[in-house]
Amino acid sequence: MKKQKVVVIVGQTASGKTALSLELAQKIGAEIISADSRQVYLGMDLGSGKVTKEEQAIALHHLLDVADPRKDVFTVADFVEQGSEILDKTLKRAVTPIIVGGTFLYVDALLGKISIPKVAPNEEFRASLETCSNDELFAMLAQKDARRASEIDKYNRVRLVRALEIINTLGSVPEVMPSEKYDVYTIGLSIEKEKLHERIHTRLLQRFDEGMIEEVTRLHEEGVSWERLHRFGLEYRHIAAYLQGTIPNKEALIATLDQDIRSFAKRQMTWLTRDKTIHWYPFDAHEQIIADVEGWLAA
Structure with a gap:
């Protein structure tokens, strides 16, 4: 029996996964499954890099805003349980799912490449x-x-x-294995370090301008504890520290956060380079990627 086809997009933070996923989804009529450990939480938008409501209107997105950051602890097991159900329902409707990560552990677990x-x-x-x-x-x-x-x-x-x-x-x-259940085409977005650092910095400044500090302030006022915000990591941890007075000013906040995101991106690449099934493309090679995916789907 022929395996059902699933597209996956992975890459470092700020490498352009969202832009590609939206363009590809429009082109092939796909639905998007977000594989991100923070985007599952309601109200955690700018800090998690969640797609905007306008972007969500371009293609149907799954596993966004499904947990309450004040009280819910959404685990990888929860993600696999809900994600598997969404995958099966999407494929039964003859719609191609695109998994976009994000949190690579979630991607591997959903595809059955790693046991939970x-x-x-x-x-x-x-x-x-x-x-x-x-x-x-x-x-x-x-x-x-x-x-x-x-x-x-x-x-x-x-x-x-x-x-x-x-x-x-x-x-x-826990052992990592090839996906047995699905026929998977995994797209990896490759980007030069200097360009990635530039994009990380530009995106960071943009999110501050759009109200990322205000988002963290609101989350705390709505009942998300400082301890919980620290646990959410990166943007939430640093901004919580700034609001608590541990980081002295906004300039220091931006500098330390920028450096931590760069370090995180480096660790992400360590994870990705171990997966030999990834088809690597330049981050902006959308036309070539779409053509290759269309050819793979038609085969």
């Missing part, structure tokens, strides 16, 4: 890590599972502890 073990919390193990700093936890994870460490926010203590807990319980790293 059901590991119960181990309070004794967690207690043994309480005296470790975030840097020490990150170093431990990097030694045990370099691939997971390449994507994780190294300041997100909860995720660091959970990743180590899973490895400790299983006694090994």
Whole structure:
């Protein structure tokens, strides 16, 4: 039996995944599944790089705004459960799904390339890590599972502890396998480092102009704790620190955030280069990408 076809778009932050996904979706009549651990949360828009309402009108988007940041903890298991249902329903309607990530762990898990073990919390193990700093936890994870460490926010203590807990319980790293269920065409967007850094900085300034600080202020006023905002990482962590007075001024905020996003993009590339199934293209080669996808779908 012929496998059903799924398109995936991956790339570093600010590499142009959204622009390509919208153009491709319009061209082939596809629907988009967002594979992003922060875009699932309602009201977390600018800080997560969520598509605008106008962009959502171009193509139907799934798994945006499905969780409440004040109380919900949306896990990779939740993503796989909901994403699998959406994938199956979309394919049954003879519509091509485009998975856009984002959070590469989510992409791999949804495609069945990595198993998501059901590991119960181990309070004794967690207690043994309480005296470790975030840097020490990150170093431990990097030694045990370099691939997971390449994507994780190294300041997100909860995720660091959970990743180590899973490895400790299983006694090994969850295996990465080729996708068995779907015929997948994965597009990787390649961009020169200098150009990427320029785009990161430009986008960052634009989001500040559009109200990213005000977004974080509103989230806190609506009941999202400072601790939770820090856990959401990057933009939310830095802006929360700025609003709490830990970062002295906006110039320092922009500088530290800009550098952290660059470091995150570097770690993302470490994850992506290990996947030999990715078809790499220059980030702006939309015409060639669309032609290749159309040819692959027709084959």
